[in-house]
Amino acid sequence: MYDAGKIITGIVIFLILMTVPIWYVVATGQASYVPDPKVNPDETQCVESTDYMIKNHMVLLDEWKTSCVRDGICTWVASDGETYNTSLAGTCLSSCHPSKAEFCDQCHSYVGIKPYCWNCHISGE
Amino acid sequence: MTAVLFFFGVILPYIAVLIFIVGIIYRVWKWARSPVPFRIPTTCGQQKTLPWIKANNLENPSNTVGVIGRMALEVLLFRSLLRNTTTELKQGVRKLVYKDSLLLWLGALLFHWSLLIILLRHSKFFLEPVPSFLLLFERWDGILQVSVPSWFPSMFPILFISNIIILLALTYLLLRRVLTSQIRYISLPADYLVVLLILGVVTSGILMKFFFKVDVVGVKTLALGVITFQPSVPADGIGLFFYIHLFLICALIAYFPFSKLMHMPGIFLSPTRNLANTNRISRHVNPWDKPVKVHTYEEWEDEFRDVMKDAGVPLEKEQ
Structure with a gap:
């Protein structure tokens, strides 16, 4: 392989860009967060389904x-x-x-x- | 049904992304095995030479800074496409006229930049919590607040500028292939396939956003599950159009390493763009030069001296 240093740097940058979300959610620890919209439990009927x-x-x-x-x-x-x-x-x-x-x-x-x-x-x- | 959704929502994206990443690295590695022993100057600017001749360091760079400038302009602004010209036979004056043809440059630039903005907007589905700067993209992209509810009630969510621009640009890029006879002649099925695939992705996304609505929270839950390798498909379904959109994206991504879309990594490996013109400043040795076994005349004469002497052939050295 020619220019191995530059090629490997490029590939590493590509891999980092592709996996940014994985590192981000690992760092924030919010990957399994699910929103929990709260409704007044006394009300059962919305205007539509x-x-x-x-x-x-x-x-x-x-x-x-x-x-x-x-x-x-x-x-x-x-x-x-x-x-x-x-x-x-x-x-x-x-x-x-x-x-x-x-x-x-x-x-x-x-x-x-x-x-x-x-x-x-x-x-x- | 769950198994089908799991296949289209989890397994297929994994396969597609794997093909995408491995395929790109494989092809870049294959390109890197080709030696480029000689710099290709592409003489569209004055080479660096004698000190009183002004060199054009962007068109014909002789150092790394110039190369970075040339590459940046190429990658960000498609400078080569600015050189696109067209020839026309003027009937009145019977002359062949060369003109700038910047529509292709404009169409390509608008398409690629809106695609980048759309990709950045979509990254919110993979990031939790959503970084606030990503909200800015959405804010500016939707600054027109076009929702046109009076004539089409179901078109509520704000139409993004990038939605309109990418549709117009892609339509132009497709029509250009179909309507110009010369370009239709050199267009291959692969050229149409890529444009139509991207057009399909864009169209399905716009239809999903405005007409066939899906559960966006379910989309993000699925996306986060997939990238943390704990995939699960929301049980109550997300909506058919999400799966159509995702399937087209998977097809595009999986096809990517085999297609001309490889110009994305390829632009960084273009020898005419990424090599400084140092042909005359420094010595370039061909990397595949091997020491060649030669048989010089002196050696040849040594070998046959006696025979030549007997035959009376003149010799360089008598002994």
Whole structure:
């Protein structure tokens, strides 16, 4: 092999770049951390199913915002026929998910998302 | 079903990454076994010579600093592509005209840089806790806050600038192969395969983000399990489009060492870019020169002196 020193340096840099996440989670010890969003145990009924809410809550909240702020329609009919007020603070955070830090932030900080909901809404903490 | 998901979510990524790493190291090692005995100057700049002639140290470097500068410009800004020209026969004046053709450079640059930003954004799935500087990428990439909810309600998550740019750039790079007859002629199936694979990865990712949503927390749990070698597939499923996205990435990564994508490590081993032009300053000895066994005329004459003397052939030395 020619220029062995340079080639091996390059390969070592490549291997380090490829394995950075492994060393990082070993160093922080957070690899097995799983977010644990806390729901008020007295409430059992969300506006839609859990699976739908996990994947689509941002779409729903955005529709709520648009219809209430821009169109002035501040009620919304769920798929089971129930009518809700389209309010993040009034409907979601008031009773079922009282703590932003223990509910919203759990998954959001886990996957590195900073939603701009909180630019306007005050989390109450 | 769990076994199928385990295969696509854990086993296939392991195999693909193994092929990727081992394949790249193997090919780089194979390249490194080829000697490059002579510097290839690529004379697009004045070589360092007499002190009153101004040398171009970036185009034709004579030392390591110049080489690092040339390599950095090549790797980061694709300087060679800036030299791309096109020839055109002007009908009115009946002249052959040479022009700069910078669209390829622009398309390639936009594609590669948005790919880098997208890769950096994705690294949040492998890092826990997420380093705060990675959030900045997401913040700046989504600074337009385009969500267009009024005309398409399900498009809520913010459209990233890199999403748009990589799609436009890839479409251009593909159309260029299809629409320009000369480039279509020199395009091989492998050229289309790579572009289409990357386009598939990008498209599936965008579809997953906006239309066929998946459980993002499940994605990160899976990713962290895989990199800590304690893999487990989330039982409630992540979503079909995640597995499509991941499968296309695995295909791309596993194909990488066999493809022209090897220009990624290869650019660092380009002899025309990474060697200083020291052809005249220092002596370069061919590494495969072996001492050759020669038979000189003097030795030959020593061997046949008597016979030559008898035949009357003139000799250099009589004895």
